[in-house]
Amino acid sequence: MFRILDRKDLAPSIKQFVIDAPLVAQKAEPGQFIILRIKEGGERIPLTIADYDAQKGTVTVVFQEVGKTTIELGTLQAGDYLADFVGPLGEGVKFDDRKKVLGIGGGLGVAPLYPKLKMLNKKGVEVTSIIGAKTADLLIMEEQIKAVSNKTFVCTDDGSKGRHGFVTIILKELLEQGEKFDEIIIIGPPILMKIGTEITKPYGIP
Helix, strand or coil: CCEEEEEEEEECEEEEEEEEEHHHHHHHCCCCEEEEECCCCCCCCEEEEEEEEEECCEEEEEECCCCCCCCCCCCCCCCCCCCCEEEECCCCCCCCCCCCEEEEEHHHHHHHHHHHHHHHHHCEEEECCCCECHHHHHHHCCCHHHHHCCCCEEEEEECCCCCCHHHHHHHHHHCCCCCCEEEEEEEECCCCCCCCHHHHHHHCCC
């Protein structure tokens, strides 16, 4: 059994849990995920690791209530237990010889972006970040992203916070202004990643 140490409501239908999982925390890397079950016989669901602390033995996950199991998961509180919390799974990301990186997160994509930028920041890489959401109340982890970034741009589709428009508008402007990056990370809805990739192609930035 794995205890939920802390629960936060980041936005309507978006929750953050900090789980007591020392063995997972010791091995976790940015880009990996876990699989959890709420109870015996329950559905197994994969969630990206949004943060981890090997010393405290904790792993943080962020999820959106979109189906039966995630809605049930969202009813749990600090002090409750999960039946299974398996991981870390998947390949951790590697960033070799990067000096300047741009990270872009749209909507729930901000959560898996965070551990990557946190690792880069610890390595002394210059980090610029762009995060966005449909509305201000759906914007998540703004302070955490700012804490690991040299510069942060915020935008919302409806203009209720930060720049009015999509994150790709700021991406385009930065590149047109001559900003140079060794790598660009884009995490979010498929359409965001598609448009972002098309914008970066002429500049030859991976």
